[in-house]
Amino acid sequence: MANNWNIPAWFEAEIRARDKDCVYCGTPFTLSKISKKSAASWEHIINDEKIITRENIALCCCGCNASKGQKQLSVWLQSKYCKEREITEKSVAPIIKQAIANGL
Numbered sequence: 001m002a003n004n005w006n007i008p009a010w011f012e013a014e015i016r017a018r019d020k021d022c023v024y025c026g027t028p029f030t031l032s033k034i035s036k037k038s039a040a041s042w043e044h045i046i047n048d049e050k051i052i053t054r055e056n057i058a059l060c061c062c063g064c065n066a067s068k069g070q071k072q073l074s075v076w077l078q079s080k081y082c083k084e085r086e087i088t089e090k091s092v093a094p095i096i097k098q099a100i101a102n103g104l
């Protein structure tokens, strides 16, 4: 996975240690040559690539990232994609629950 976001290496290591599965659907990450859909991708919880904080940067699978796109988190959680996969504000990773608690 290329790091195209100007994320420092120490920060990337910290996030990778925290997010070993998709923060949304919980899928364990795979190498992209095995499955592109379950490969890790960088997620900006608030869609602003200038906000590089441990609260705003997470790793999610390419499937969730593609589905979420530019949607606001609360809007995306109502989508068919999330309903089909039973992704709810209760099922997501703690970092996402925190974002929801902060009003996203």
Ligand SMILES: [Zn+2]
Pocket: 022, 023, 024, 025, 026, 027, 060, 061, 062, 063, 064, 065
């Ligand atoms: Zn996912």
